[in-house]
Amino acid sequence: MSMKTSALITHQLISTARQGNDVPLLLSTKLTLPRRGRGILPRPRLESLALDIAERRLTILKAPPGFGKTTLATIWADSLAADGHAIAWLSLDDEDNSPQRLLYYIAAALNQAEASVGRACLGLRAELSFFSTETLASLTINELSHLERPLTLFLDDFHRISDSVLVEGLRFFLQRAPDSFHVVFTGRRDLPAALRDHLYADDLLELDSSQLRFTLEETRDLLKKAGTDLEQTGELLAVQAASEGWIAALRALLLTPRSSAGSSLKHLAPRSICNLFDDMLQGLSVSHRQDVYRLGMLNKFNVGLLSRLLGSATGSQLLELLQQHQLFISSLDSQHTWFSLHPLFREHLKRICVSNHPGEAQDIQLVAANWFAEQELWLDAIGLGLEGGDADQVRAWIAQCAMELIEQGDFAAVAMLETCWKVRAEECPLPLKMARAWAMGLMLEADGAQALLSEIEAQLWRQGTSHSNQSLYCEVQALRALLLGLADQNELSGALAEACYRASPPRVWVRNVLLNLMSCSHYHASRWDAFYILPPTTLGSGRQPGLIYHDCYRQSLHALAESAQGRLGDAVGCLENLLERLAGTFCTELDRPNPALTALPVVLLAQMHYLMGNRQAAESRLAESMGFINTGGFLDCTAAAYCTSARLSWQQGNSQRARRTLEHLDGLATERGWNRLRARVLMERTRINLLDHKCREAMACTHGLNELLSKETSHDNTEIQVFAVLCELWLALHRIEETPMLIERASQLLDILARRQLQLMRAEVSLVLGLLLCTKGRDQDGRPLLDDALDMIKQSGAISLLQDLPLAPSCADAIRQFYPAWWQQAGKYLRGGGAADTCTGMSECTALLELTVKERQVMRLVAEGKSNKQIARDLNVTPETIKSHMKSIFAKLKVDSRAQAAVMLQNA
Known part of the structure; x- marks a missing residue:
């Protein structure tokens, strides 16, 4: 629309206002789209919904403040305008809270979008208040019916208008408007049911805070765009957990000093957010406000708990009030029975409640703790009981449920339980002491677990033999096998696990532990027949997270085995099927197992996506689980997580971050005595140093790797040999150093890998050895190796073996000269370029x-x-x-x- 037309409309509106005191003075700024701020992050998953708006009669965008409702609505408006829609916009405020004024402003907004619409209503001038809302609506509907193109009206901040006014002013208008007319409501509460009762389900599109909140990937992209690149992926998870994707909270993080960006957002909420919370609470009555303050003491709640705390009628009313006013409440399950408040809002309420009524706050915690214990929701009961100061009751609860919590794999509870166990350890009964030992073992605290096992064995010896003691002694040996496995002594672990498995039938949870340890031992020894005929994990009939944990471990080992043998597609399918099954079994946040359980398959899936060249998916998967992998992750999963993260960082041009990631991994490997992982770190450092042209550092890392290999005493060190030979071959390719008999040792290693069917390692060694032979002029020996390597890479899909080669320019030139046909095929994958397969x-x-x-x-x-x-x-x-x-x-x-x-x- 031209400036002249806009000025004419504004003049007409002002003239109309002057004809009588009942006619509102129209503000043209209310009729124009708000200007979007700078730094808006594209969100395709939400922006693409503009296509759905064009097919629905009514769209509702409801969420608390700070969720980007208006921003998204303006993006939709621009998208629809580009597709030929006429766009009308009206920003509502408290002064619009009368039916006639509301319809008058809507007519003005429509008139701004289409000059032929709204004129009749605007032309009534001073007589506006004498006409019924149905008459005013009918005038506008008749004009809309003559439009030749669709028109979409955006009503922003509809919560400023009371439900009665919305219903009186818009019910007839929405029911009788033509099909080409679409309305988008944006606000902070539910739209009155009377305005949408007439619609079929496919005529209504409704979005709330659960869809508007930033996903983990969007949070990462927002922080990156703002120049806040968190050092560790675990920090990103902490930010996401604290903000729950609330855009206002994320923007607050960006205003904090860089040094504190990785800390919890609940300590970083600026005064403006606290003021926003207070403003929203002021809209409630005093009694309701006090009840909401009490909710700050609870991490989650349902009607039953609220009824216990507040009375049955008050509890139901409060829950309805929270939902109606969109007071930062989220449903935790598909049945909408469990709820929680946003962490920042909850912390704000808790701070007020404790400050104003400390005694009442403690009573709320203890009443809620006892209620959770009655429901056998032990973790919630223990947490509230500890905070409320009832140590004796908490101790009784722990004795009752400790092993149940451990078997559920809830490692987040372990640290809290450990605090209580240390209070009076001498009184700890044997079953509880055994649960404590399992917890420490699963948390990779091997020394503490071994000490407890020695205490338990001594106590069993003093008590003599009995059926229960024999069962407990078998469990002690199973835990010793687990500790051996977590220490990467897989052959010893597998032998002890097999002996325990055959000695007596242990309970299901322990039997699954033993099967996993035997499976891991066979995998590392490449005993594929024995690996594939082991009995499957026993899952039972119910949804037991502890048994699911064993299946996560077992399927992760299965995927590692498939990947090692060059069947990456099967490995990815195995892990994706597992995660799909978990998503279907545990369909809500409330009953889902601890993320530490699913971190194992997720990081392996990230590694396999990376191997197949899909870096975006790899980065997304790492972001989901990187923060949990240190809690109970075994060596191969830890290596997959950190090494993939380091390679992604280098690919993104952040070499220093890649180095720091490897330094952190080296610290973990040293702390846990994982020499195989230390060897992997040295290989990754060699590669990065060569890519960064740091030849001396690369040579030092290779020498350190060879020294580590010479001191290795484990039964099987094939993997460390592969790491060492690869590094030596890379150095030789760069003409830095070539150790004696290198080609012969590499050839012997290839024979070992072929016998053990370790196709990925064989492909990588064949590739580098073939390149070295060709650069030495021995292309007759090198070409078959390069052909085999390329065939294995094509069959497996592991194209990153080519992309990640630390290839010297002279080597690339030599291959182009000596084997141009191979270079032509491999060129599309090589990081250094080459002729791509354009067809x-x-x-x-x-x-x-x-x-x-x-x-x-x-x-x-x-x-x-x-x-x-x-x-x-x-x-x-x-x-x-x-x-x-x-x-x-x-x-x-x-x-x-x-x-x-x-x-x-x-x-x-």
């Missing part, structure tokens, strides 16, 4: 262009490593719809797995 690339692009818009949206989210359920939530559709899209995508792209589709998307 393949063009065919991939053509196939991707055949996808529909929705299928491309699904593909982008697949490439980020998201499950069908996560994608369905992001796109506001059902999981069955996503399954249908995936089936169509596989057919069009001619692929068999999500990983292949994601790699095709990245390559194209």
